[in-house]
Amino acid sequence: xxxxxxxxxxxxxxxxxxxxxxxxxxxxxxxxxxxxxxxxxxxxxxxxxxxxxxxxxxxxxxxxxxxxxxxxxxxxxxxxxxxxxxxxxxxxxxxxxxxxxxxxxxxxxxxxxxxxxxxxxxxxxxxxxxxxxxxxxxxxxxxxxxxxxxxxxxxxxxxxxxxxxxxxxxxxxxxxxxxxxxxxxxxxxxxxxxxxxxxxxxxxxxxxxxxxxxxxxxxxxxxxxxxxxxxxxxxxxxxxxxxxxxxxxxxxxxxxxxxxxxxxxxxxxxxxxxxxxxxxxxxxxxxxxxxxxxxxxxxxxxxxxxxxxxxxxxxxxxxxxxxxxxxxxxxxxxxxxxxxxxxxxxxxxxxxxxxxxxxxxxxxxxxx
Numbered sequence: 001x002x003x004x005x006x007x008x009x010x011x012x013x014x015x016x017x018x019x020x021x022x023x024x025x026x027x028x029x030x031x032x033x034x035x036x037x038x039x040x041x042x043x044x045x046x047x048x049x050x051x052x053x054x055x056x057x058x059x060x061x062x063x064x065x066x067x068x069x070x071x072x073x074x075x076x077x078x079x080x081x082x083x084x085x086x087x088x089x090x091x092x093x094x095x096x097x098x099x100x101x102x103x104x105x106x107x108x109x110x111x112x113x114x115x116x117x118x119x120x121x122x123x124x125x126x127x128x129x130x131x132x133x134x135x136x137x138x139x140x141x142x143x144x145x146x147x148x149x150x151x152x153x154x155x156x157x158x159x160x161x162x163x164x165x166x167x168x169x170x171x172x173x174x175x176x177x178x179x180x181x182x183x184x185x186x187x188x189x190x191x192x193x194x195x196x197x198x199x200x201x202x203x204x205x206x207x208x209x210x211x212x213x214x215x216x217x218x219x220x221x222x223x224x225x226x227x228x229x230x231x232x233x234x235x236x237x238x239x240x241x242x243x244x245x246x247x248x249x250x251x252x253x254x255x256x257x258x259x260x261x262x263x264x265x266x267x268x269x270x271x272x273x274x275x276x277x278x279x280x281x282x283x284x285x286x287x288x289x290x291x292x293x294x295x296x297x298x299x300x301x302x303x304x305x306x307x308x309x310x311x312x313x314x315x316x317x318x319x320x321x322x323x324x325x326x327x328x329x330x331x332x333x334x335x336x337x338x339x340x341x342x343x344x345x346x347x348x349x350x351x352x353x354x355x356x357x358x359x360x361x362x363x364x365x366x367x368x
Contacts, residue, residue, distance in 0.1 A: 058130050060129060072349070101285065114317045120245070245268045325344055
């Protein structure tokens with residue numbers, strides 16, 4: 001009899017915090033992602049930062065949840081003007097494309113305040129960190145011992161990053177396998193209760209017409225997009241377990257509309273699913289959103305590139321928040337783009353001031 005496969009992790013590969021979680025809750029393969037990821041955060045450029053070990057990193061999280069974003073002006077932070085709300089976006093007019101939110105003013109129909117139903121950014125959500133303003137740690141002269149310690153720390157960071165990535169990848173692979181298994185169970189159940197002929201007729205029939213892409217169980221990416229908002233499909237249940245603030249869009253449809261929005265996204269922005277499904281994401285932009293940041297997003301979509309950018313966004317009632325936005329293209333086996341996924345992270349005013357300043361400096365720096 002063949003030996004069982006080795007465990008995915010050994011406790012010696014994990015941080016002290018994760019080892020404590022292992023002791024309390026079982027073994028690494030059964031742990032929550034929070035336990036594995038620990039205090040790891042991402043920089044806007046996609047590198048990893050371990051907050052407990054990087055004393056000069058500025059975490060993106062807010063100490064208290066704010067309802068209006070503020071801009072840095074000298075040593076003070078001044079609140080951004082409120083936007084015009086829902087009725088300036090054209091989202092209430094289904095026959096018209098979504099627009100960026102307009103300014104508040106006389107004659108603009110007011111939108112009822114929509115408070116957060118729960119904290120818009122929680123511990124299990126994607127977190128970011130960046131260097132604090134004025135940090136010059138890289139310029140300090142280091143002793144040989146300090147250099148050795150830094151190299152060792154970097155090696156440890158790289159090892160832990162590989163562990164986390166492997167865990168996430170294998171978890172996703174397991175989820176896909178389980179979804180396939182559930183799909184087959186559903187098909188078998190239909191055949192058992194209805195007989196093969198009726199079951200096949202039902203499986204191949206349309207849910208609302210004769211169109212082949214409206215089948216009960218989607219067999220293609222295009223068909224799946226049309227049922228992404230149906231909570232009865234296992235795929236959605238799997239997506240919802242991630243509990244991130246994100247949307248999925250379909251560039252094959254006119255205006256690259258939203259075809260799926262997570263509950264976290266709806267809580268963050270205040271919109272309801274029926275208001276935003278089938279509409280372009282530009283309603284998140286507003287009068288004081290940096291057009292250069294918007295152009296970077298547009299260019300990334302055109303080129304099919306991943307992008308992370310910090311910009312000012314607007315909720316349905318015109319209140320504002322700083323968003324560390326990440327967008328990535330999803331591709332099929334042939335490398336063709338089928339969807340884009342956009343992940344939103346509400347960040348603090350201090351973090352946004354640091355990152356947007358770095359973005360502005362990058363814009364002004366001539367390319368080599």
